[in-house]
Amino acid sequence: xxxxxxxxRAFMYTAAGAGAAATLGRIPGASAAEGDAxxxxxxxxxxxxxxxxxxxxxSQAGIExxxxxxxxxxxxxxxxxxxxxxxxxxxxxxxxxxxxxxAMASQKAIVPIDxxxxxxxxxxxxxYNEGGLxxxxxxxxxxxxxxxxxxxxxxxxxxxxxxxxxxxSWGVMFDSQFKGRVALQNDFGPTxxxxxxxxxxxxxxxxxxxxxxxxxxxxxxxxxxxxxKKKGQFRTFWDGFQNGVGILASGEVLMSSCxxxxxIVANRKAGDAADIRYGTMKEGHQTWNNMIMLTKGGLERGMxxxxxxxxxxxxxxxxxxxxxxxxxxxxxxxxxDAYLKANAKDFPxxxxxxxxxxxxxxxxxxxxxxxxxxxxxxxHIRDYQDWWARLQAA
Amino acid sequence: xxxxxxxxxxxxIPVIFFVLFFAAPIVLxxxxxxxxxxxxxxxxxxxxxxxxxxxxxxxxxxxxxxMLHSAAAVVVSFIIGFxxxxxxxxxxxxxxxxxxxxxxxxxxxxxxxxxxxxxxPVLGRNGVVNNFxxxxxxxxxxxxxxxxxxxxVVIGDVMSFLxxxxxxxxxxxxxxxxxxxxxxxxxxxxxxxxxxDIIVPLAAPGIFAGSVFIFxxxxxxxxVPTLLGGPGAVNAGLIANQAIVALDxxxxxxxxxxxxxxxxxxxxIGHRLFDLTKVLEPIS
Numbered sequence: 095x096x097x098x099x100x101x102x103r104a105f106m107y108t109a110a111g112a113g114a115a116a117t118l119g120r121i122p123g124a125s126a127a128e129g130d131a132x133x134x135x136x137x138x139x140x141x142x143x144x145x146x147x148x149x150x151x152x153s154q155a156g157i158e159x160x161x162x163x164x165x166x167x168x169x170x171x172x173x174x175x176x177x178x179x180x181x182x183x184x185x186x187x188x189x190x191x192x193x194x195x196x197a198m199a200s201q202k203a204i205v206p207i208d209x210x211x212x213x214x215x216x217x218x219x220x221x222y223n224e225g226g227l228x229x230x231x232x233x234x235x236x237x238x239x240x241x242x243x244x245x246x247x248x249x250x251x252x253x254x255x256x257x258x259x260x261x262x263s264w265g266v267m268f269d270s271q272f273k274g275r276v277a278l279q280n281d282f283g284p285t286x287x288x289x290x291x292x293x294x295x296x297x298x299x300x301x302x303x304x305x306x307x308x309x310x311x312x313x314x315x316x317x318x319x320x321x322x323k324k325k326g327q328f329r330t331f332w333d334g335f336q337n338g339v340g341i342l343a344s345g346e347v348l349m350s351s352c353x354x355x356x357x358i359v360a361n362r363k364a365g366d367a368a369d370i371r372y373g374t375m376k377e378g379h380q381t382w383n384n385m386i387m388l389t390k391g392g393l394e395r396g397m398x399x400x401x402x403x404x405x406x407x408x409x410x411x412x413x414x415x416x417x418x419x420x421x422x423x424x425x426x427x428x429x430x431d432a433y434l435k436a437n438a439k440d441f442p443x444x445x446x447x448x449x450x451x452x453x454x455x456x457x458x459x460x461x462x463x464x465x466x467x468x469x470x471x472x473x474h475i476r477d478y479q480d481w482w483a484r485l486q487a488a
Numbered sequence: 489x490x491x492x493x494x495x496x497x498x499x500x501i502p503v504i505f506f507v508l509f510f511a512a513p514i515v516l517x518x519x520x521x522x523x524x525x526x527x528x529x530x531x532x533x534x535x536x537x538x539x540x541x542x543x544x545x546x547x548x549x550x551x552x553x554x555m556l557h558s559a560a561a562v563v564v565s566f567i568i569g570f571x572x573x574x575x576x577x578x579x580x581x582x583x584x585x586x587x588x589x590x591x592x593x594x595x596x597x598x599x600x601x602x603x604x605x606x607x608x609p610v611l612g613r614n615g616v617v618n619n620f621x622x623x624x625x626x627x628x629x630x631x632x633x634x635x636x637x638x639x640x641v642v643i644g645d646v647m648s649f650l651x652x653x654x655x656x657x658x659x660x661x662x663x664x665x666x667x668x669x670x671x672x673x674x675x676x677x678x679x680x681x682x683x684x685d686i687i688v689p690l691a692a693p694g695i696f697a698g699s700v701f702i703f704x705x706x707x708x709x710x711x712v713p714t715l716l717g718g719p720g721a722v723n724a725g726l727i728a729n730q731a732i733v734a735l736d737x738x739x740x741x742x743x744x745x746x747x748x749x750x751x752x753x754x755x756x757i758g759h760r761l762f763d764l765t766k767v768l769e770p771i772s
Contacts, residue, residue, distance in 0.1 A: 169733050172528045197528060274632060280720065328719035330636040336605070337715060346613050346636070471527075479734045480545045483727070486720030487546035487553070 131158035132400035133392075135180065136188040138163045139335075140355075140423065141243060141384065143416035154412060155403040168194060168470050175203040175389070185392030186401050191231030191242060191383040192305075193470025199234035204387040206237040211402040214409035217427040218242070227305075227467040231383055241405035243413070244423035245383035247459035248284055251342055251357035252349040255369040262376050264292035267349060273327055277341050277350035278319075280331035282482035287380040287466055288351055290315050295377035295464040304380075304466040309477040316481035320488040339363060342370050354456075355421040372422075374455060378464025383426070415441075419449045424456050514748060521741035530737045538742035547727050551746070554723040557638055558706035561645035562699045565653040568646065570695060573657030574687060578669070589658050592651040604644055604715050611635040611643065611716070636718045644712040645702070652701040660694020661687070693762045700758065704751060 136142070138161065144150025152159040162184070164170060171189050174180035175198055180187070189198075198204040209215045221228035222242065232240045252261055267276045279285050290304030290311065299314045301307060307315065322328065329347045332338040335356060341347045342360035345368060350356075354372055361370040386408060388401045407413050411433030414425025419441060430453070434446045441449075459465075472478055524533040542548055576588050595603060610616045611634045618630040633639055664687065672682050688695065706712070708725035722730070724747050731740035758764055 167733055169735050172735060176528050201528065278719070280714075323719055329632075330717070330721075331719045333714045340605075340608055344609070344612055344614060475734060476541075476736070479731070479736065480541070482720075482730075483550060484546040486722050487549040488720075 131160040132397055132404060133183065133185045134159055134161045134187070134386075134404070135164045135174070135184040136161055136186075136386070137166060137384075140417075140421060141188045141386075143413055143420060151404070151407060151413075154410070155400075155407045157400045157403050159404070164188070166190065168197075172197060176201045181389050181391035183391075184389055185395060185397035186386055186388055186404065188243070188384055188386045190468060190470050191240065191245075191385045192227075192468040195232060195239045195385065195387065196234050197471060198387060199237075199239045202390060204239055205390050205393045206239055207241065207388055207402075207405070209238055211398075212241065212406050212409060214406045214427060215241075217411075217429055218409055219426055219428065222426075228381075228383075231467060232385055240385035240387045241408055242383045242385045242426040243408040244417055245381065245426060246354055246422075246424050247379035247381045247456065247462070247465060248288065248351070248353060249375055249379050249459055250349055250373050251352050251360065251370055252373060253342070253345070253364075253368045254371050255367075256345070256348050260371070261349065261373050263296070264288065264351075264375050264377055265296060267351075268322055268327060270325070270327070272348055273325065274329050275348040276328050277338075277347040277352075278328060278331050279338070279351050280333040282478045283468065283470070283472075284380050284382075285331075285351065286312065286315055286478060286482070287468065289319060291378040291380070291464050291466055292375070293318060304378075305469040306472045307474070307478075309474050312474065312477045312481050316485050319485050323485065323488050335359075343368070354423070358422050372455070374459045374462065376462065376464075378462045378466065379459050380468055381460065381465050382468035415449070418453060419445050422452050422456075424453075424460070517741050517744050517748070521738055521745045523738050523741075525736055525738050528735055535738075538736075538738040539746075541739055542742055542746065547743070550722050550727055551724055551743075553638075554707055554727075555750070557641050557723065558645065558703045560642045561649065561706045562653075562702045564642060564646045565650050565702050566695065566699065569650050569653030569698070570657040570688075570691075573654050573661055574683070576654075577658060577661040577664075585658075589655065592654050596651065600648060600709070600711060604648060604711050607640075607644055607647060607716060608635065611640060635716060636721075638718065638721070640716040640718070641713050641721060641723075644716040645706040648709070648712060649702040649705050652705070653695075653698040656694045656698025656701065657691060660691035660697075663694070664690045693764055696758045696762050696764065700751075700754060703754065707747065707750075 134148075138148075142148050142151045142161075144154070148159045148161045164174075164187070166189075168190070171180075171187065171194060174183075175187065181203060187198075187204075189195075195204070199206075219228075219242075222232060223229060232238055232242055250261065250264065250267070252266075254260065266272070267278075278289075286307070287304050290299075290301050290307055293299040293315060294301035294304055299311070299318070301311045301315075330341060332341055332350065332352070335353075338350065338352050338356040339360045342350055342352075342356065343363040345364075357370055357372040361368070364370055386401075386405055388398060392398065392401060409427045411425070411427060411429045414427050414430045415434050415437070417423045418425055418430060431450060434441070434449060438446050520530065521538055522534050522536070523530040524535055525537070542551075573589075576585055580588050608615070612618070613630045613632060613635075615635070617634065618627070621627045621631070634643065668686060668690070669682070672686055677686065707723055710723065710726040710729055713721040713723050713726055724743065728740045728743040728747070731737075731743060755764070
């Protein structure tokens, strides 16, 4: 970087930072001048807001970001960060909580973070400090290794117009009147966890922990699904965002276990033909979060200040309100409702009411007692795999 | 280095390419399939666990289903594609034949993902086919067996890979001399016996080559069962892919090895039946 570039960048960051500092609580001493761009390996679809590229995120953080797109596949992350050259290439990475931070930390691919360097950490949702499973998703051996950015409680989308009622139980998927009009996600993790929650809470199968089922429990859940598959209850198991949207928006299925953004986009796409909504299941939901981690290589290259700046944005109401308004993900900080009220002019008309409605329903889902956290690497993962193959073959 | 030296190295480039990008990956795939699985990767060793796991789980069953669907796609592609190849060869003016055949390349200019995904609004419950059949009064209720079903996968495979049969069939037909047709006409052979007794046997090596392309792609391309298959539909490629997603790399390598062996066996049978060296012989 030459002197003129430095001056231009410093000016841009100063200008951008002036606005950001008011809402974010800027980190003293951390600026773009401290190094080159933060090389982030992240899912571009869900880990940035404010612009089509990363410019708004960079502007808010007061740093320069060089982002590389990654998928949500665990194998991709592990191969790159544990076996491959991920630590040479990336200063920070995003991924699933509830397993991936343990895997990365145990292999020394990521480093513990100093939460005192993230001013907005004081706003983090209380669950992350209460010592439960949510708190565990960002920790390894008691140390905090990641900053949560989004979360959700995955549920079922349904066409209210066709059904005429609001399902409040996963059991509706196994009502024979909807034979051939039901879809599940083609992924053994979330599907078996959600079905495990349903079968446990409805008293059909004795399951100790739906997040980490024993072989016999996995077998019982899969045999239940195999039975219904043979009866023709399922139309398909969807794989991929557009696929999930398509089956709902086209009326191919009336209900589907899916991510909330799929419901939002499918409802928009269906127009007047359907009224696709996202339910709250009384048995519970698989809850999950995404987080950003500082790589060992990033720390060694002195990119920690930039990481903390970006982490601070992820815990700001600026990010939380926009991820909630866009894809419907839960913000990881308090104060989003107040921020929305104070900054209503920055959003399209009606956003505040719509977003607060999503947040209220989301909080209702998070409050269900039977919820279970996502577990990327369950202890008996091979049993999950093998029984999933049996379900596929049935 | 003299001119002869350079020429010598240029000669070896295809060999080096073959070893680096074809032989070595296959050898490594086979070797890795015997490695021990670790939590996130694998370590050197010798175990048959991945193969045992494959054959004692439902994966073997899924693999056989995948072979059956692929074989069905080959048969349907032959029934549709080979007559097209014969028609172009026999009925289209010589000068225009290659241009007509090139038209079948056009679908390949579009991403396979888009092509397969585009089948959904055609075959779906509220799709073009069902709406048309309902409009003309042939059916009252949508036909659901053509999408998210084994039939949907076969339709997708045929739509995706049919050009392989047309190209291979056309090239095979170039080897069938015109006088053969003239002799058949003179002897009063009907179209059925001409096709079954003369054309197919003569074009058999080419038909087999096209069939192998379709079979292998149907077995390996995961998009089709993912987008058009029923609940949990898989093919061999998808089974291997799912093993990788679950970080079971030796299992993925074992499945890939079994796919390689299946192909080798198929080629061996084809060679014994049709003498595949004829496919590579110059057309006289």
